[in-house]
Amino acid sequence: MKYDFDSFHPRAGMEAAKWDAIGDDAEKGIVPLSVADMELLSPPQIIEELKKTAEFGMWGYTWWNEKYAAAVKHWMHTRHGWDIQSDWIVQTNGVVQGLYAAVRAYTAPEDKxxxxxxxxxxxxxxxxxxxxxxxxxxxKLVDGRYEIDFEDLDKKAEGCKMLILCNPHNPVGRVWTAEELRRVGDICLAHGLLVVSDEIHFDIIMPGYKHTSYPTLGEKYADNCVLFTAASKTFSLAGLCVGNAIIPDPDLRKKLDDEVNVSGCYSYSIFGLRALETGYMQCADWVDELNEHIWGNYQYFKSFMAQHFPEVWVADLEGTYLCWFDCRCFGMPGEELAKFLQEKAKLYLDDGFIFGPAGDGFERINLACTRQVLADALERFKAAMESR
Ligand SMILES: Cc1ncc(COP(=O)(O)O)c(C=O)c1O
Structure with a gap:
């Protein structure tokens, strides 16, 4: 590989939310494999660009311009096959902020x-x-693969105003196919639901899978869609707080833009903008290697479980660096399992139940780390499980 995905950089003392959450264990060399940011350095080109930006010494109010839009357009065209226009972009301080604004912009209190x-x-x-x-x-889990229950979706869509879609899907790691997305889209169009498609993980796609950006399904789908993207998952930039909504329909766009303004959001981070521009214009080859590295970690994780805990079901990883696996075989309810993993294995994961009742007994492990960090975590898991 041209790039380095093997060096380890502990983040204790770096105001890293994920590391601070594990208290003293962070100082002891324990690496949390929970929250979806990476234990891997950003591409060297981005690090260089941000050094230059830091050395400049002035970081006043910042607004995105055509250079920024050109980078987003380039990425959407070359990586996702969608030709967008600059004025379709509504910038937010992150996808989550955008989602909150979208809920207010497109629905009324008590709407479903x-x-x-x-x-x-x-x-x-x-x-x-x-x-x-x-x-x-x-x-629903069909033959070891999560699928959308279209019959149920059709029933539940009645009376709803909006669907928030996650593609690729966090936490189960599915990359929805064009066929699946079209069925979702047709249900939403038939029942009058707006589709808000959160595609923040859209660059982390495993070999053999292809991401379909929802608006590329066709005009009628694009005109009924608000797409959220970011460069944060792709390039290890979550703390730089930049997200993009891309909205072809002018009325939908205005509504979100107004709502973002009402939130008092009127300036962005120069570091975030510069990082995105550099990533999107210069770092496509880094993303390809990152995906290879994540895939290698996934194979390692899956083989480890197959060898030592064959009763643990591991979901196929189609996209994202977050792997979903079923720990119900250990016979511990979710809260007890979480406590056991943290106390006995010093393993900090995202516990399935936080993603809703259907996740109880499952765990989500973040594979965006070095192979050694993963191997150490799995050895702790094995030792703890064997000493029960
Ligand atoms: C599906 C999804 N959307 C949004 C986010 C966070 O977005 P942001 O950091 O841009 O607010 C995450 C982070 O894990 C995520 O998994």
């Missing part, structure tokens, strides 16, 4: 918002904290 669950827990919060109601359509 449909989620395909288990799902990234801030989706629930975006709906509930804004006084709207969550309607869940649970995924």
């Amino acid at each position: 918002v449909l989620l395909i669950t288990p799902v990234y827990y801030p989706f629930y919060r975006a709906v509930k904290l804004n006084g709207r109601t969550v309607v869940e359509s649970p995924l």
Whole structure:
């Protein structure tokens, strides 16, 4: 590989939310494999660009311009096959902020918002904290693969105003196919639901899978869609707080833009903008290697489980660097399992139940780390399980 995915850089003392959450264990060399950011350095080109930006010594109010839009357009065209226009972009301080704004912009208090669950827990919060109601359509496990229950989705869509779609899906790691997305889209069009498609993980795609960006399904789908993207998962930039909504329909765009303005959001991080521009214009080959590295970690994880804990079911990893696996065979309810893993194995994962009731007994491990960090974590898991 041209790039380095093997060197380890502990983040204790770096105000890293994920590391601070594990208290003293961070100082002892324990690496949390929970929250979806990476234990891997950003591409060297981005590091260089941000050094230059830091050395400049002035970082006043910042707004995106055509250079930024050109980078987003380039990435969407070359990586995702969608030709967008600059004025379709509504910038936010991150995808989650955008989702909260979208809930307020497109629905009224008490309206129903449909989620395909288990799902990234801030989706629930975006709906509930804004006084709207969550309607869940649970995924079904068919022959060891999560699938959307289209019959259920069709029933549940009745009376809802909006669907928040997660593609690739966090936490189960599915990359929805064009065929699946079209079925979802047709249900939403038939029942009058707006599709808000969160595609923040869209660059982390495993060999043999292809991401379909929802608006590329065709005009009628694109005109009924608000797409959220970011460079943060792709290039290890989550703390730089930049997200993009891409919205072809002018009315939908204006509504989100107004809502973002109402939130008082009027300046962005120069570091975030520069990092995105550099990543999107110069670092495609780094992403290809990152995906190879994640795939290698996934193979390692899967083989380890098959060898030592064959009763643990590991979901196929199609996209994202977050791997979902079933720990119900250990016979511990979710909360007890979480406590056991943390106390006995010093293993900090995202516990399945935080993604909704259907996730109880499952765990989500973050594979965006060095192979050695993963191997050490798995040895701790094995030792703890064997000493029960
Ligand atoms: C599906 C999904 N959306 C959004 C985010 C966070 O987005 P941001 O950091 O841009 O607010 C995450 C982070 O894990 C995620 O998994």
